[in-house]
Amino acid sequence: MLWQHTKRDAVKNFFPLPNEIFSLKLSPGALAIYSYLLFCEDRKTYQCYPSYQTIGNAVGMSINTVRKYVAELEERGLVVTEPTFIITRNGRKxxxxxxxxxxxxxxxxxxxxxxxxxxxxxxxxxxxxRKKLEGNEEHPA
Structure with a gap:
């Protein structure tokens, strides 16, 4: 036998993608990024922190393209983004x-x-x- 069918765990190594996402007419790029964000999210806080570079590497897009599709997801009300800051050892932000x-x-x-x-x-x-204007043209005063 060339291949062997292995049974998959129904929960392990999967993440949910809501059925409704396909009714929103997202661009393919936005759908790919939304899927990746769901893959990364903490299921308790609904948050994740991937960089544009990390997302781009995962879905095969440039940083600028990722930025464009993240903006589409925000505009569609699917995600909210907030900047974060780090403090270095020498106290710089x-x-x-x-x-x-x-x-x-x-x-x-x-x-x-x-x-x-x-x-x-x-x-x-x-x-x-338009109909009203067309009607006025037919019957000039």
């Missing part, structure tokens, strides 16, 4: 990595749905105004 807090997925779904509804309402209003 330096920038640390970002602290990522993974937000509840339902918040992002609600935000997405609100934005979609707002876009729909704006489109309906534009159509209403």
């Amino acid at each position: 330096h920038n640390g990595t970002l602290r990522y807090t993974i937000l509840p997925i339902q918040n992002a779904v609600d935000l997405y749905n609100q934005r979609q509804l707002r876009r729909l309402e704006e489109a309906v209003e534009r159509m209403r105004v």
